[in-house]
Amino acid sequence: MKYLDEFSDPVLARRLLDQIHAATTRPWAMMEVCGGQTHSIIRHGIDQLLPDGIEMIHGPGCPVCVTPLEMIDRALAIAATPGVIFCSFGDMLRVPGSGRDLFTVKSAGADVRVVYSPLDALTIARDNPDREVVFFGIGFETTAPANAMTVYQARRLGVRNFSLLVSHVLVPPAIAAIMEAPNCRVQAFLAAGHVCSVMGTSLYPALAERYRVPIVVTGFEPLDILEGIRQTVVQLESGTHEVTNAYPRAVPPEGNVPARLMLEDVFEVTDRTWRGIGMIPASGWRLSARYRSFDAEERFAVGEIHTDESPLCRAGEVLQGHIKPHECSAFGKECTPRNPLGATMVSSEGACAAYYAYRRLDLVEVGA
C-alpha cells in the first residue's frame, strides 16, 4: 500500500478501495480507453492496489502512438519542403516515420516548431505571410475542437498560408473494433472523461447494449479512476451493462454543444488507419468540403504517400501474441525506445518498450 499516501485524499482512496475489494467476487478484465488514464494508473500503482483478479487492459487511447506511419511520412515530407514552417505538439517529434522522425528533419535544418495550441500555429502563419505554415492535427475528440476552430478562424480571417495535416481518430468505433476482435477479453470499459466532456455520452448506450458491456465515463485523477473502477465492478458483479458517469463535474450528458457544432461544420467522418491496429471504418475525421482548401495533404500533394512499416519490424505479430518482442531480430539493436521502429516500441506502454525496460536479461541471452 506504499502508493496510497500519494493520493490527494488517502482516506477517500482507502474507502473506495475497500468498496472495490468488498464488491469483487471473481476476476474481471476492464479496459481504460485513454492513455492519460493508463499513465495515471501506472504512476499511482492503482493496478497493484486492486483485488488480484481485476485486470486493467490498456486501451488504444494514445493519439501519438496510433497515428499511422503514412501520416508521419506525410508530415516529414511537408516539413522538409523549403519555405514551410511545420508546427506540432512536442510529443510527435520522436515518433518514427519510415526512415526518420520530425526531430531528425529539424536537426537537418527544417523549420519545425513545437506549439502549445494550434492557435499559436495560426499566429505564426499571420506573422509569416511569405511562408507556408502547416499544423499537424492529431488527437481524439478532445483535441479536434481546437483544430476545428483554428481552421475556421483561418478561413474567416483569410489566412491562406495556413493548412492542417489532419489525422483525427474517434473513440466509439475503436471500442466497437476492440469488441469485434477475435479473442477479445474486455468485459467493461472506462470511457475517456474529456472525450465525453466534448462529445457527451449519447453514443455509448448503443455500444453498451450491442456488446453487453458496462461503460463508465471516468476522469483522470486517482480518485476518479478508483470511482470509475468501483462503478464498473458493481455493474459486472450484478450483470448489468449500462452507461454511467463517474465524472459528472466535467461531463454533462450533452457534452459541449458549441464544440460539437463546430466539429460538424469543419469535419466529416472518414475511414482511418490506426498504427498497430489497422484500418477501422468510419473511425476518423477529415476536413469537410467547405474547408478542404486548408488540407495540407492536398496542398502539398502528399496524399499518395503510402509506406510500409520497417521490413525488420514485427509489431503486428507482437500485437497478436504470435511472437515475444525479443524474438524480433531488431529488438534492442536497430530498435530501442530512443529509436523505435514500430508502434509497440513507440509508446512506453507498448509491449516491445515494456520488454526493453524490464526484460533486458533476455536480450543478453539472445545476443550471446
Next chain:
Amino acid sequence: MCLAVPGQVKSISERDGTLMADVDFGGVRKDVCLQYVPDAVVGEYVVVHVGFAIQRLDEDSAKQTLANFEQLGILEEEFGAK
C-alpha cells in the same frame, strides 16, 4: 498533449472577433480560447486542453485537481515552465 488542466479565468477579452481569456493554472498563466465556453465569467474555473476551454468546473474540484497535479510535477511537464 493529452492532459486537460483546470484553471481560473482572470480576464476576458476579444481578439479578432474571438473570445479569449487569461487563465491561471496554479501560477502559470496562459492565453486560452473561450469560444466553446462562451458564458464563462471572470473568477470561474474551466478545463483547458491545448489552449481551449472545453468545460467549466466548480472551484473545489478545480483546486483539488491543480494541487494534485502540482504535487506530481504534471503542471511543469504540461506547460514546460513553472
